[in-house]
Amino acid sequence: MSYIIDRRLNGKKKSTVNRQRFLRRYKSHIKKAVGEAMNSRSITDMGNGEKISIPTRDLNEPIFSNGRGGHMEQVLPGNKEFVTGDRIPRPGQGQGQGSGGSGASDSGEGMDEFAFQISQDEFLEFMFEGLELPNMVKRKLAGNDSFQVVRAGISNEGTPGRLNVVRSMRSANARRIALSGGKRRNIKLLEQELEIEENKDAALRDQRRVDELRLQIEDLKSRISRIPFLDDFDLKYNLLVKQPRPSSKAVMFCLMDVSGSMNQATKDMAKRFFLLLYLFLQRSYEYTEVVFIRHHTSAKEVDEQEFFYSRETGGTIVSSALKMMRDIMQDRYPASEWNIYGAQASDGDNWNDDSSTCHKILIDDIMPHVQYYSYVEITPRDHQALWDEYRSVEQVFPDHFAMEQIIDVGDIYPVFRQLFTQKVAA
Amino acid sequence: MLDTAINNKQPISTTSEWTFDLIQEYDREIALLAKEFGLDTYPNQIEVISSEQMMDAYSSVGMPVGYSHWSFGKQFISVENNYQRGRMGLAYEIVINSNPCIAYLMEENTMTMQALVIAHASYGHNSFFKGNYLFRTWTDASSIIDYLLFAKNYIARCEERHGVDEVEALLDSCHALMNYGVDRYKRPYPISAHEEERRQKEREEYRQRQLNDLWRTIPNMGGAEEHAEPHRFPEEPQENILYFIEKNAPLLENWQRELVRIVRKLAQYFYPQRQTQVMNEGWATFWHYTLLNELHARGKVTDGFMMEFLTSHTSVIYQPSYDSPYYNGINPYALGFSIFTDLRRICENPTEEDRAWFPDIAGSNWKETLQFAMRDFKDESFILQFLSPKVMRDMKLFCISDDDREKEIEVGAIHNEDGYRELRAKLAGQYNLGNREPNIQVYSVATRGDRSITLHHTQHQRRPLGKDTSEVLRHLHRLWGFDVHLHSLNGDEITASFHCPELGRDRSEEEESMLVPKPI
Numbered sequence: 001m002s003y004i005i006d007r008r009l010n011g012k013k014k015s016t017v018n019r020q021r022f023l024r025r026y027k028s029h030i031k032k033a034v035g036e037a038m039n040s041r042s043i044t045d046m047g048n049g050e051k052i053s054i055p056t057r058d059l060n061e062p063i064f065s066n067g068r069g070g071h072m073e074q075v076l077p078g079n080k081e082f083v084t085g086d087r088i089p090r091p092g093q094g095q096g097q098g099s100g101g102s103g104a105s106d107s108g109e110g111m112d113e114f115a116f117q118i119s120q121d122e123f124l125e126f127m128f129e130g131l132e133l134p135n136m137v138k139r140k141l142a143g144n145d146s147f148q149v150v151r152a153g154i155s156n157e158g159t160p161g162r163l164n165v166v167r168s169m170r171s172a173n174a175r176r177i178a179l180s181g182g183k184r185r186n187i188k189l190l191e192q193e194l195e196i197e198e199n200k201d202a203a204l205r206d207q208r209r210v211d212e213l214r215l216q217i218e219d220l221k222s223r224i225s226r227i228p229f230l231d232d233f234d235l236k237y238n239l240l241v242k243q244p245r246p247s248s249k250a251v252m253f254c255l256m257d258v259s260g261s262m263n264q265a266t267k268d269m270a271k272r273f274f275l276l277l278y279l280f281l282q283r284s285y286e287y288t289e290v291v292f293i294r295h296h297t298s299a300k301e302v303d304e305q306e307f308f309y310s311r312e313t314g315g316t317i318v319s320s321a322l323k324m325m326r327d328i329m330q331d332r333y334p335a336s337e338w339n340i341y342g343a344q345a346s347d348g349d350n351w352n353d354d355s356s357t358c359h360k361i362l363i364d365d366i367m368p369h370v371q372y373y374s375y376v377e378i379t380p381r382d383h384q385a386l387w388d389e390y391r392s393v394e395q396v397f398p399d400h401f402a403m404e405q406i407i408d409v410g411d412i413y414p415v416f417r418q419l420f421t422q423k424v425a426a
Numbered sequence: 427m428l429d430t431a432i433n434n435k436q437p438i439s440t441t442s443e444w445t446f447d448l449i450q451e452y453d454r455e456i457a458l459l460a461k462e463f464g465l466d467t468y469p470n471q472i473e474v475i476s477s478e479q480m481m482d483a484y485s486s487v488g489m490p491v492g493y494s495h496w497s498f499g500k501q502f503i504s505v506e507n508n509y510q511r512g513r514m515g516l517a518y519e520i521v522i523n524s525n526p527c528i529a530y531l532m533e534e535n536t537m538t539m540q541a542l543v544i545a546h547a548s549y550g551h552n553s554f555f556k557g558n559y560l561f562r563t564w565t566d567a568s569s570i571i572d573y574l575l576f577a578k579n580y581i582a583r584c585e586e587r588h589g590v591d592e593v594e595a596l597l598d599s600c601h602a603l604m605n606y607g608v609d610r611y612k613r614p615y616p617i618s619a620h621e622e623e624r625r626q627k628e629r630e631e632y633r634q635r636q637l638n639d640l641w642r643t644i645p646n647m648g649g650a651e652e653h654a655e656p657h658r659f660p661e662e663p664q665e666n667i668l669y670f671i672e673k674n675a676p677l678l679e680n681w682q683r684e685l686v687r688i689v690r691k692l693a694q695y696f697y698p699q700r701q702t703q704v705m706n707e708g709w710a711t712f713w714h715y716t717l718l719n720e721l722h723a724r725g726k727v728t729d730g731f732m733m734e735f736l737t738s739h740t741s742v743i744y745q746p747s748y749d750s751p752y753y754n755g756i757n758p759y760a761l762g763f764s765i766f767t768d769l770r771r772i773c774e775n776p777t778e779e780d781r782a783w784f785p786d787i788a789g790s791n792w793k794e795t796l797q798f799a800m801r802d803f804k805d806e807s808f809i810l811q812f813l814s815p816k817v818m819r820d821m822k823l824f825c826i827s828d829d830d831r832e833k834e835i836e837v838g839a840i841h842n843e844d845g846y847r848e849l850r851a852k853l854a855g856q857y858n859l860g861n862r863e864p865n866i867q868v869y870s871v872a873t874r875g876d877r878s879i880t881l882h883h884t885q886h887q888r889r890p891l892g893k894d895t896s897e898v899l900r901h902l903h904r905l906w907g908f909d910v911h912l913h914s915l916n917g918d919e920i921t922a923s924f925h926c927p928e929l930g931r932d933r934s935e936e937e938e939s940m941l942v943p944k945p946i
Contacts, residue, residue: 002453002470002548003526004446007479008533014482015502021594022499061497062602062894062901064864070888072828075853077756078747079824079840086837090828116503 023122029054030118034126038276038413050123053113128280131420147242158237167236175234180224187220250285250339250371252278253325256307257346259296259316266378269409270345271308273376276416277343285339291328295321301328318350318386319357326365335369342366342373350386359389367397374419375403437728442536449474449531452541453548455726459717460549464793467552468567469526472544480532481505483520490528491574493581493688495597521547523555523699525567538734541727545717550710557801558705560698570695576622577688584681596682599901600668600689605863607668607690608697630680633673663867663882667902668693670868676877677907686905701804701859708762709800712770715739715763745821764817765809769796772814779815805857813850815841825852830888861886866912878909885916891924899926 023030033052082088118126154167194213197205254274256267281288292307293299299320302310325342333340350358367373375390377383387403394401404415438455439448453472460467475483485502486492522528529547531540555561585593600607664670668690672683699706718735721727745760746752772780773792780788787795799812818841825838825848839845839852855861869882879902883891891914903910903926914922 002450002457002472004449004453004472005474006446007473007475010475010479014479015485015499017494018485018496018499019502020499021494021496021590022503024590025496025594059500060894060897061598062897063605064603064866064898065892065894066862066864066886067890067892069830069890070885071830072887072889073825073838073852073855074828075756075823075825075849075856076748077745077821077823078749078753079822080747082824082837082840084837084840084842084845087834088826088837090833090835114500114504116507 023118026052026054026058027126029058031126031129034123035413037123038127039410051115051117053115056114059114124279124283128283131280131417149240150243152239152241154236155239156233156236158239162238162240164236164238168230168234171236172230172234175231176227176229179227183220183224187217190217190220249287249289249337250281250341251289251291251333252281253291253293253328253340253342254307255293255295255321255325255342255344255346257296257316257318257321257349258294258310258312259314259349260312261316261347261349266347267308269378269406269412270376272409272412273345273406273416274343276412277341277374280420281341291325293321293324293328295324299324315351316346316349317354318346319354319361322358322361322366326361329366329369340370342370344373344375345378346375346386347379348377348381348384348386350384352385355385355389358386359393362390362393363396367393367400370400373397373401375401376406376415377403378406380407436725437731438726439537440728440730442538442734444535444537444540446474448537449540449544452537453544455721456541456545456549456717459720460553460713463713463716464797465549465553465713466556467527467549468524468556470548470552471526471528472531472548473528474531474533476533477509480520480530481509483530489574490522490571491578493578493597494585495601496594497598497601519543519547521551522570523551523561523565523567524570527552527555527567536734538731539738541721541731542714542718542735542738545714546710549717550713551706553713554702554706554709554800557797558698558702559802560702560804564698565695573622573691577692580684580688584685588681593685595904596685597689599904600686602898602901603667603671603905604689604693606866607666607686607693609666609669609694610860626684633680633683659871659873660868663869665865665867666690667866667868667881671902671905674871675906678905698804701806704758704762704765704805704857705800705803705808706762707759708764708766711739711743711759711763712766712796715767747822761809761817761821764820765812765814766796766799768814768817769799769812771816783814806854809857810850810854813853815846818846818849823849823853825849864889864891869913876909877907878911879906880911880913883912883914885914885921888916890914890922895924896926896928899924902926
């Protein structure tokens, strides 16, 4: 008799572990491919999966096998024209009839690369591996709205509502056993003696001794019964503590210079950088908002489309954008609730006397409230006053401020990694 | 009630949709026929699975449970890739040599395909597993699943305790030598998970004690024997390299020896399958063909059913000729099916030629003859015994000999009167695992010296070792822990030597190049 079983509802991801093992083993290959993909990808499919190729020789599982050479005999099917004794020129090396069949790929073409697809999640995992957001937890945990109550074991004090009955009874039981141990041992001894006495012949029995023993046993028993069943210090309570919960909301300010000196290519690079940061923030926080601020001589809060694609010309006053960021922060994103990240991209041009204003706004109004502020300067040219002013900001807030220079597209991902590389706690 | 089912001329189903009831019914009909034909099977467990699950099963060599290792992940990814790109259809079935015999049906298949798979796997392969002498003596169908579970759990525990990397590296090395982890001639004890677990502790102690003896460095106080010629160790060359390592490698920890043992046991379990591919597939193909044709003859299936069945049957037994771009060796399904089919013909309608070639079986009872052929042979002896001139003619087999001392390839025997015997012997030799894999054995161990191990490769027709050899030696070096030497011998003459670490190199340099599989 056969049993027919429907297994379709059983787990189907049985090979997941093995797949993970595979990815783990070839991490370095995959990371390299991801790094390359980051630079060559168009912006819109930044977060998609990726096709990874690994040279087949790296995947090889070696076994002892016969090499070519020596005397080889082989039986083949499908003879058309040959008769015994025919001589055929040997076909080209490594190809044709002599290959023995077993090693050849069934598609008929040689395979030099083992190619496969990794999913979007896996891609991002590799992309952001080893990176972390600095200062994830709010420095100030203000307000009482972001607490969560967690269990924290057992305590001796508490409100009756939190009484842990099982633990209380257990400790009461333990106490009773401990307090009555000696007495029960005595009872046992006395009872043995009593039994011996009672088993004696009636003539030999010492009735007085029997009575005395009975009295003693009685006495001990009553003393045991006087041990309280439940005492005050038996009571155990579930302990609950409040844990401050780090805010899981983040806002990211994207500041970009759109003055005449920023061309489309530069803006494209800035956009890639912002996008990477956005993907990264999204992985770390439950909820992420983005504020786009663009500026030339004056700043404007805009939507994404306008931020990246509309063009304007004019001079550059960076402080206008910083002022706007400060105002928006004060209005809409109180630092007690939001994790604030700032990212600024510029080509480094600024009115000379404005740079010191930027410095002042950053130091006084922005840096104390943000988790992290990163500045990338996209320029192949020498730095100008703005860079130097920002350098001094970095010295004041070394943990919360970072700046790097990007020259071409290939720099973006490395610079991003550099900015967010996990810092080992000193 | 069964009688009415047989006499009822209504086809079982007329559409290609399958249901569980229909599968049940087909199974019952096929089971009845199989019994009539005298097939003896384990009880069947037929499991319906989805294509994803089939890919899972496929990449773990068909086993329902298996330990975790990256190579299975690689297998899975490549199966998944090929399947998604439509480059490859999935196997219609996987069948496991266990008791009960587990066969998988894919939910995407049509009713015809399900019936085909049931006939092929649940009655064809199943009866082969139960009947063939190799499977009977070398594997224990009732305990394999338990053993796999034991292995999986044990390896998972090792990973927890010693780290995934350690375990993975060791398994890599064992896999490299897996083909050399079988006893070819000695019948192994049946494996049982329960027994394994019970004995594992015992073994640990015993093994350590034995090792200590072997590697004793304290001078012998007896005095007299000290100058005696040291024994060569091992006294006889050992073909089971993994077994030798498990028992004698000086530096392995106990858990590592257990892992070697697990890989060895699995290799042993798969060994009969590697030796009976042609027979096994040929037998199953012959029976699905016979059983389903019989169903049709009795009016149980429609003509449409038969058309669909025959389409996939012909593609299964398609044999491209040697010069076709699709040629990938001799198709075991085609060869096996042809031999079994012809065997039946020889029994039922023998010609003069058959009477000359097969005097004892021509005209005999075909069912008994086929049973006999299935039971007591492996591929090599099966071909040598039963490959008939007609099959050689039909397949147009010919033999070529390629000698590196000659400029050209020479055509040897072909499918004619003079060539049949030689051709048959050559083809049988091609299925001898001993010829296909290089013959490598543990020759000696320097127990008193540098503890190095020496292996000998005995060449078959002067064939040298392949290019992976040094790579495999590094794995062996990792397991053994001391120097490894491999000499390739043609007769008594050493034609090539491999060493790990390579000779003549500075040790410090050595360490660097050994980074990949570092010695334990």
